[in-house]
Amino acid sequence: MQQGYLITGTDTNAGKTWATLALMQAFKRQGKTVVGMKPVASGCRIEGGKLKNEDALLLQAHASISVDYELINPYAYERPISPHLAGKDNPVDLALLKSRFLQLQALADIVLVEGAGGWYAPINAREDISDLALAFGLPVILAVAVKLGCINHAKLTAQAIASKGLRFAGWIAVCNDPDMVCAEDNVSTIQSALDAPLLGVIPYQPSADLNALHRFINLDAL
Ligand SMILES: Nc1ncnc2c1ncn2[C@@H]1O[C@H](COP(=O)(O)OP(=O)(O)OP(=O)(O)O)[C@@H](O)[C@H]1O
Ligand SMILES: C[C@H](N)[C@H](N)CCCCCC(=O)O
Numbered sequence: 149m150q151q152g153y154l155i156t157g158t159d160t161n162a163g164k165t166w167a168t169l170a171l172m173q174a175f176k177r178q179g180k181t182v183v184g185m186k187p188v189a190s191g192c193r194i195e196g197g198k199l200k201n202e203d204a205l206l207l208q209a210h211a212s213i214s215v216d217y218e219l220i221n222p223y224a225y226e227r228p229i230s231p232h233l234a235g236k237d238n239p240v241d242l243a244l245l246k247s248r249f250l251q252l253q254a255l256a257d258i259v260l261v262e263g264a265g266g267w268y269a270p271i272n273a274r275e276d277i278s279d280l281a282l283a284f285g286l287p288v289i290l291a292v293a294v295k296l297g298c299i300n301h302a303k304l305t306a307q308a309i310a311s312k313g314l315r316f317a318g319w320i321a322v323c324n325d326p327d328m329v330c331a332e333d334n335v336s337t338i339q340s341a342l343d344a345p346l347l348g349v350i351p352y353q354p355s356a357d358l359n360a361l362h363r364f365i366n367l368d369a370l
């Protein structure tokens with residue numbers, strides 16, 4: 149059965165890409181074919197004459213099949229700023245993105261779509277990531293950056309996902325702050341507060357093997 153998830157975060161830099169790679173690897177180990185999509189990326193460099201984004205390249209590299217870059221990342225903006233500003237001259241067309249998403253869905257069992265920024269990050273003058281999730285009709289997985297303030301950010305985002313009428317399928321704790329005190333207690337507090345399963349805790353790893361993140365994910369709860 150074809151499945152997909154929208155991976156959002158408590159903020160930009162929350163750990164969405166790491167969480168998405170971990171999920172891709174976990175699904176692959178279940179024998180499923182998986183592709184990742186980064187529909188809108190701001191912060192790109194020229195590679196082979198085209199603008200490319202580091203997250204999208206990672207998703208492309210970890211897919212279980214070969215997919216054209218343009219399908220994975222239809223909107224690649226150079227400046228690392230909010231997409232609605234970066235894309236002023238070539239704004240996101242959500243209908244076009246939806247058609248690319250449907251193309252990807254036809255290619256693999258699972259499509260994991262990484263958002264940009266947090267849940268309400270604007271993708272053009274009128275729409276944001278929550279609108280994209282709704283248009284794609286996807287359940288949502290939240291990457292929570294385990295840092296001071298994360299309890300509030302996680303609860304706010306969970307409430308906002310519910311207000312869109314979308315299913316909150318689960319959350320992943322990403323420990324990307326080496327100075328975080330009481331990380332485990334914070335994860336437990338969020339676990340009690342959220343009405344969605346904890347799918348994994350990715351520990352702080354200054355030099356991680358990005359091919360071995362599946363170890364931290366439990367898909368049984370999904
Ligand atoms: N478990 C970890 N241990 C150490 N560093 C981490 C860990 N997880 C993520 N990071 C680092 O934290 C930063 C943010 O992670 P990531 O790129 O996954 O966030 P993001 O939400 O995808 O960001 P963006 O909004 O730019 O897409 C990156 O520099 C990444 O290398
Ligand atoms: C450049 C950065 N890494 C992301 N790609 C874009 C983050 C947009 C955040 C917008 C906002 O909510 O203020």
Ligand SMILES: [Mg+2]
Binds near residue numbers: 164165262
């Ligand atoms: Mg990312």
